[in-house]
Amino acid sequence: MTDTAVTMSMFDRIGGPVAVDRLVEAFYHRMDTLPEARLIRAMHADDLGPIKQVLKRYLAEWTGGPRHYSAEKGHPRLRQRHFGFSIGQAERDAWLLCMRGALQETIEDEEARQELDAALTKLADWMRNQAGNPHDAKGGPH
Numbered sequence: 001m002t003d004t005a006v007t008m009s010m011f012d013r014i015g016g017p018v019a020v021d022r023l024v025e026a027f028y029h030r031m032d033t034l035p036e037a038r039l040i041r042a043m044h045a046d047d048l049g050p051i052k053q054v055l056k057r058y059l060a061e062w063t064g065g066p067r068h069y070s071a072e073k074g075h076p077r078l079r080q081r082h083f084g085f086s087i088g089q090a091e092r093d094a095w096l097l098c099m100r101g102a103l104q105e106t107i108e109d110e111e112a113r114q115e116l117d118a119a120l121t122k123l124a125d126w127m128r129n130q131a132g133n134p135h136d137a138k139g140g141p142h
Helices: 003-007 010-014 016-033 035-041 049-062 068-073 089-106 110-127
Strands: none
Touching (some): 010 016, 010 110, 016 035, 016 049, 035 089, 049 068
């Protein structure tokens, strides 16, 4: 890792708000068009506009950018916010398929893309709320 990569936030490394916007748009395009994503697309409203804005604010903050998500929503409590949805291995895999494709399309920095993929994979694992999630026995993502 370069000295610049160490001192820059992931948000800045990937290109700031423009990159986050592109990532989220590419993610939801995949969710809308990939047959493998039908089961997670069905969990969303017909109009993806509002949820796109929420994810953009969340990812911007999560990667070290402006704290607009917390200012609006408070603590993320992502798992709690998703308890109304059945999220198992299939849903996790569909979400990751969309996100990995979006990362590949929009994040040019390969090292940053790999770091984001690893972190988002842990997050997706943590979000599973069906029996058998190994995180339930450990108390949270690591």
